[in-house]
Amino acid sequence: MRAKVVYQSTTGNTKKVAEAIANAVGCTAEPMNVATVSEPVDMLFLGASIHAGDVDLSVKKFIEGLDATLVKRVTVFGTGFEESRDKAVGIMKDLLARRGIAVTDKCYFCLGKFVLFNRHHPDTQDLTGAEEFARGVLAG
Ligand SMILES: Cc1cc2nc3c(=O)[nH]c(=O)nc-3n(C[C@H](O)[C@H](O)[C@H](O)COP(=O)(O)O)c2cc1C
Numbered sequence: 001m002r003a004k005v006v007y008q009s010t011t012g013n014t015k016k017v018a019e020a021i022a023n024a025v026g027c028t029a030e031p032m033n034v035a036t037v038s039e040p041v042d043m044l045f046l047g048a049s050i051h052a053g054d055v056d057l058s059v060k061k062f063i064e065g066l067d068a069t070l071v072k073r074v075t076v077f078g079t080g081f082e083e084s085r086d087k088a089v090g091i092m093k094d095l096l097a098r099r100g101i102a103v104t105d106k107c108y109f110c111l112g113k114f115v116l117f118n119r120h121h122p123d124t125q126d127l128t129g130a131e132e133f134a135r136g137v138l139a140g
Helices: 012-023 059-067 088-098 122-137
Strands: 003-007 029-031 041-049 071-080 108-111
Touching: 003 012, 012 029, 012 041, 012 088, 012 108, 012 122, 041 059, 041 088, 041 122, 059 088, 071 088, 071 122, 108 122
Parallel strands: 003 029, 003 041, 041 071, 071 108
Antiparallel strands: none
């Protein structure tokens, strides 16, 4: 199973989760603004956060530029506020669906700190959860 992990992270929260997932699936997490998919991938883990109500433009550009013939399936993950739990993952799912790229039903979300909000997140439990989630996704 060829797995790849690509993430967008403005303040480092989603990066931590991406690195936990990459550690679990045996690859290196790659930032979205430099990552490319040039070889076939069985499972692409795609992560992002919400800033000012939307995902970063790099997320939209990355998905727009994906070669759908090289990506078998995508699993999305994100960090943010509880009230935006479904936002980043939902936006990514919609963009991927429009490209005709298959997305797994399961996604991973954990809280991400912002100033005094969600302090200490993602914490150890969040990162362990991300690892377990990723292993579960690959195990089917
Ligand atoms: C400038 C800024 C704007 C943000 N705007 C939102 C927002 O509109 N909605 C939301 O739910 N969270 C918002 N957040 C919180 C982030 O989504 C949260 O901290 C997330 O974990 C950041 O992940 P990252 O460090 O990987 O970018 C904002 C954070 C920052 C720094």
